[in-house]
Amino acid sequence: MRTNNLRNGPLRPSHICLTKTAVQITADPHYQLLMANEQVRVYSLVLPPGAESFVRHEHNYLTVTLADCNPIFWKNDESPIQHFQVPKGGLHFFLGGLAHGIRNDSNAEYRNVSVEFLDPQVTNYGYRYESGKYDFGPVALNPPVDPEGHFVNSLNLEKAEAKDVQLLPQQTLPAASGPQLLIATTALNLSARADRRISLHPGDVLWRESSEPALANTGPVRARFAVVEFKTTGDKH
Numbered sequence: 001m002r003t004n005n006l007r008n009g010p011l012r013p014s015h016i017c018l019t020k021t022a023v024q025i026t027a028d029p030h031y032q033l034l035m036a037n038e039q040v041r042v043y044s045l046v047l048p049p050g051a052e053s054f055v056r057h058e059h060n061y062l063t064v065t066l067a068d069c070n071p072i073f074w075k076n077d078e079s080p081i082q083h084f085q086v087p088k089g090g091l092h093f094f095l096g097g098l099a100h101g102i103r104n105d106s107n108a109e110y111r112n113v114s115v116e117f118l119d120p121q122v123t124n125y126g127y128r129y130e131s132g133k134y135d136f137g138p139v140a141l142n143p144p145v146d147p148e149g150h151f152v153n154s155l156n157l158e159k160a161e162a163k164d165v166q167l168l169p170q171q172t173l174p175a176a177s178g179p180q181l182l183i184a185t186t187a188l189n190l191s192a193r194a195d196r197r198i199s200l201h202p203g204d205v206l207w208r209e210s211s212e213p214a215l216a217n218t219g220p221v222r223a224r225f226a227v228v229e230f231k232t233t234g235d236k237h
Contacts, residue, residue: 022099052103189219
């Protein structure tokens with residue numbers, strides 16, 4: 001079995017597959033809508049062992065993987081034969097306008113949370129200061145250096161920033177200037193202030209407005225989650 005890592009970049013063409021037709025995300029029963037507003041549509045994807053999904057995404061989108069897995073990924077007319085190693089908590093950005101397929105040939109469920117961005121300016125295409133040119137940037141984050149410790153790793157999406165966050169007990173994530181979408185990777189026990197407690201299960205999502213305060217981990221164990229922070233006019237890239 002050939003295994004790749006999604007951080008290596010976009011999927012490359014393989015053999016031609018002519019038998020599959022992509023459907024809209026709303027027509028695929030494996031996707032369930034969790035929330036929607038003027039910024040995002042957020043879906044839960046659950047693939048039982050042996051199941052697959054082949055969906056055309058009209059918008060740019062981000063996936064947050066909820067458990068270590070080794071699924072088959074393909075796009076458009078590629079053959080569904082290539083496995084990719086995806087770690088728990090992995091964030092991966094995809095450009096819209098393509099059909100993407102996922103097949104789960106393992107013995108455990110495959111689960112992710114998929115975030116569709118309704119603003120096309122949430123993208124990995126922008127000005128690269130290192131080259132002095134406009135180009136595509138990274139689509140995924142490296143795994144944390146210390147998976148047991150505190151980390152905040154960020155993926156720049158121009159009008160937004162996606163973060164993989166882990167807070168140790170009593171640690172705090174500062175308040176953002178813009179609205180946030182929070183996606184639980186582990187069970188979370190957080191507080192936004194003394195009188196507000198937040199409890200989430202893995203895969204749960206929470207929308208936070210720009211005026212809301214910092215988040216503190218009030219639980220006895222590590223708290224890991226993804227955060228998408230939408231930038232305001234005054235924010236710098």
